[in-house]
Amino acid sequence: MFGYAGKILRVDLTSGTYKVEALNLDLAKKYIGGRGLASKIFFDEVDPNVEPFSPENKLIIATGPLSGTPVPTGGRYVVVTKSPLTGAIACSNSGGYFGAELKAAGYDMIILEGKSDKPVYITIEDDKVEIKEAGHLWGKLVSETTDELKKEHGEKVRVLCIGPAGEKLSRIAAVINDYDRAAGRSGVGAVMGSKNVKAIVVRGTKGVKLYDEEKVKDVVAAKIKMLRENGVTGQGLPTYGTAVLVNIINEHGIFPVANFQRAYTENADEISGETMTRDILVRKNPCYRCPIACGRWVRLKDGREVGGPEYETLWAFGADCDVYDINAVAEANFWCNEYGLDTISTGTTIAAAMELYEKGYVKDEEIKDDGYSLKFGDAEAIVGWTKKIGAREGFGDKMAEGSYRLCEAYGVPELSMSVKKQELPAYDPRGVQGHGLEYATSNRGGCHVRGYMISPEILGAPQKIDRFSLEGKAEWVKVFQDLTAVIDSLGLCLFTSFALGAPDYAELMNVVCGTDFTPETILEAGSRIWTLERLFNLKAGIDPSEDKLPKRLLQDPIPEGPSKGHVHRLSELLPKYYEVRGWDEKGYPTEETLKKLEIQ
Amino acid sequence: MIKVKLFATFREGRQKEVYFDYFEGIDGKYILDKLDIKEEDVAIYLVNGMDGKLENPLNDGDTISLFPPVGGG
């Protein structure tokens, strides 16, 4: 077996036992691996109506066939489960080194099922698997947990864990690996917490077998060259990280300010990649075998050196809360990593709470014991509330449920800037029509990395298309969503797609695994994965009426800045999207499409 | 007056913002030339936040934003 490790580790937490199963190679190739294969297995094994925190929900941690190989950025893994935030199928993705290590230990994926009656952690050293007591780790922050486990099991192990937020079932809790890399979205950390699993420790020494070693060498060298020569992956991301986007998105007037009430600010530069590089950057912080190295390492005000904020984080705690203090944002980011919180959902939930306060729904009495204000622009407050959310203290307890449930509790769910109850990221769709369609149709709810339309609509990669036009957008979104499903399934980083396309991914898969994918068949696999996720959601009761955007973005024109006057025109885009997907006009995949994609 | 905002590596050795006196026919090409920036190094050229063409004449009061290739997130 090449590329794939060939084994699945299935852990039954209820009985405290595990077994190792053989990978079904035919199924693996049909769904590629990673996100695709994990979703297929989840779809086959789990009732879509399962309660996310019940023992019957499962949590799958999966690598792709290219994880742990010499292919650049092959360090990634995904977490697939039913999300407690959205009720949809979740697939959160993370970099760092854990994914490659798990693969080197000889496993394509870990399936966690049932529920332990006490806190445990799992250790994997190649073939040796143990389920251990984690009472001494429960309640600990991510860095404390990771340090302690490295002390017990050796410096070389890789640690994936949850923080207090996951233990306390916050619906916006993340799974964190390697101290500061997060499978952030959709509350996957809370599902791990509900199973009483604090951490997974991995050490792998087996490596991955390659189908054609010579060819892998050549093809990998060629792809690294392409990544180096591309302006985005060779220059923009390495120099400034994802934070380089702050100014560019703001200059286009699609940088949401104060919970999407505005879309442009004169102050963006204060929280930009340029400012971060000048004032707080210590060094780059790359993932496994990554020539792009977009990750940052920064210095906090108190001198501590920690993982730095991404673009989305700078925006969520920054402009979305109307805060322009890069030190405060870097600190809030640090506490998200420590408590195990998704930075996008945490920052935007604080922003939503600030609007609730501004509009008089949340009163002073409710927050007076917490010691922090909910005024837009309060830099100290974003750090304070992050800790309160992580610990579920005071008003932070309500915010730990995410912005939708928070706003719903005050009778104004429309103030939550979310899709399918998951908070939207850092681009106002009123000024990027294709990107808005992607938000509305994303299978995991509000999300930018299921089909990153900013790439063609703003950055001009692979080509520039008019951001306000509706022409061709449905087709673009479908291709981007399908290609992204492929990349997430291979175990690679999405950022490679600024330089690489479907032919490159098919070639990499073929030389590593000995498969015979063409650009067309690999994209078809992406479409199969997308449609399967859609089927799960439909069965889970999330009907197509949920393919929508918050009312504000459909009805209120952007009030100022370069995109002034625009709203999102979703209703004009959706019918075409359903059509290009081969779904009926109501948004359900047709029998014919399911047959063509060989689903079921 | 034309305001030019520079971002990312374009700031190296230059100011963040540069101002040009308006004259009839001033365009993006003229501005790049004065700033010693090569056309092929410009990934995004915005006039008042909208995609612009370097050869189109500018209007008094326009704001230009210039970016080298940048990345996503």
Ligand code: SF4
């Ligand atoms: S591009 Fe950034 S996120 Fe992706 S693998 Fe490289 S360092 Fe990690």
